[in-house]
Amino acid sequence: MTRKKVRPTMKIIVTTKQVPDTHNIVGDAMRPDGTVNRSVLPTIFNPEDLNALEEALKLKEKIPSAHITAITMGPPKAMDVLRESLYRGADDVVLLSDGRFAGADTLATSYALKCAVQKLGVFDLIFCGRQAIDGDTAQVGPQLAEKLGINQITNVCEVVTVDEEGCTITVKRSTEYGEEIVKSKFPVLITVTSSANDPRPASAKRMMIYKSIGKKSDAVSYTDSAELAWTRDLPAPYINYIKEWNLESVDADPAICGLNGSPTKVKKIQNVVLVANEAKMVSGDDEGISALIKELVSEHILAG
């Protein structure tokens, strides 16, 4: 993964994920027993992946020749986040989709993504969201960096400068103790937090262009390029279909993909239930509150 001194195009990869909207659980998603019905949750573009894409788009504004590829791994429905990436300004998109990738933990996910990134060829920067709101692990970014054998900088809240000539990026990462300014040579993987930026909305023009874009599998064994119902001959730099890659397309080893390749197993899942508690209701008048305060003082919970 070495980079020649001068190349005409800066290559940026953005990893994205379609996730259930776990932060806004309302209505039908709540079962009468107090547990969450995951199947009815709407799916969204993982919020911090939008921040990652936005950093790539901001760079492209400064360096118009930069080329952004958004990639996602997931079921065919995950194409939604790729369309959304195109609406916002990604140049190319890849759907990594195969039943054999299903059930992957972070290790197997990062392996599959590594295979896809390698197929994309030489790159300079990978932007990832810090973490996805379904798992909240923040592991796939660092694991992808390790598998590619490249540097990583996590928890980045600001891209300070990018020196295209010198092939370096300088970022600010937030830590428990404050902030660090860190500089790295290309190639490097950066994980971006929500405080980095406010992602731009979709461009109306690009939505018109891409709203019904289809996908095209490049797998030889796959004969369903008929899925590519949408055929338009758009001039460059526009793309005409979403690339769909399967396990063979990216030359992945099935033994280390999906559930097979996942060392972690889920032993048990417990739904968090809102347990009814015997809260002692206190009246909001002076008398009730005064009695409460006196009780807490007498129990030495409040200082006397």
Add this chain to the structure above:
Amino acid sequence: MRDEIHKTKKGHIIMKKNKSVMVFIEYTEESIAEVSLELVCKGKELAEKLQVPLEAIAVGFGANLRRELIKLGQYGCKSVYLIEDERLKHFTSVPYAKAVVETLQRVQPQIVLFGATTTGRDLAPRVASALKCGLTADCTDLQLGEHQIKGQTFHNTLLQIRPAFGGNIVATIVSPEHSPSMATVREGVMRINPPSGNEEHRAAIVDEKVCFDSSSDFPSEVIEIIKSERSVDLKQAKIIVAAGMGAASHEAMALIKELARVIGAEVAVSRPVVDAGILGHDHQVGQTGTTVRPTLYIACGISGQIQHRAGMAESKRIIAINRDPQAPIFSIAHYGIVGDVKDVIPKMIKAYKNK
């Protein structure tokens, strides 16, 4: 790393004896991070149950580093593997991961614990990827137990318990077929036991030799460190007055600060209040903020979304003040007051002053 395992006649699988429990020690500002001490204490408990040694690994550089690490003996830690190099003074991913990976490959512990800090969450996944072992993020509890896979029973497997799915489920994760089992644990979740106080209890320092290549092993350069002191230490607070969106107005926040001042409490907030820019992230209680367990938690205008409750449900006493009698916060509160924060808090201040 495939595990070295013993298979008994009945198909039971037992971890090879003596493989240690290891804790990654974070060393910053010339002292050991509190979360590392918390993990040493939890690690001690696991190691005792497994009847194996508790060990630690530290990477860094500093005048007091060795002296501080030796003191881990007072918490029950037998030995500390140390990778000391001036170039490792500040954390950067690649050389730290290399140091830890090489040491773990040599020592082969069965369990490795990291703090779920910005360092631990950067380092642990990189290490797990290199070792091709399992890693569970942000655990809130660790236990030992059995697990069966295809008719084989694994004994003394690390059960890694964590909230997932935005806090709506609690998952127990295991990785018995690969060693080590690795986990990151959130700060403030495990308790620190007091040190023995006996200076004879010293951890043995084992110097690990890791060869670094200056040209390739240090791709990140830390140019500047901007320290911002935490303005509030919620973990240490005995009493917390917390504001949610129902108390985020200028007027209500002023009352909350006044109540906190009068009763000697710290002010905390829920995530939406931080997102609204009213107070900083260091004031945030909840799944993506700080986990607290004060003696008294006064939740003002907090609806009690599960993400918030995950960070405060273990408070000894909880008073909930909310206009909505159906607010989920009442389900975990010990005392509930249905009413407007702006009416109730002045009455609390008055009652406390007149007590």
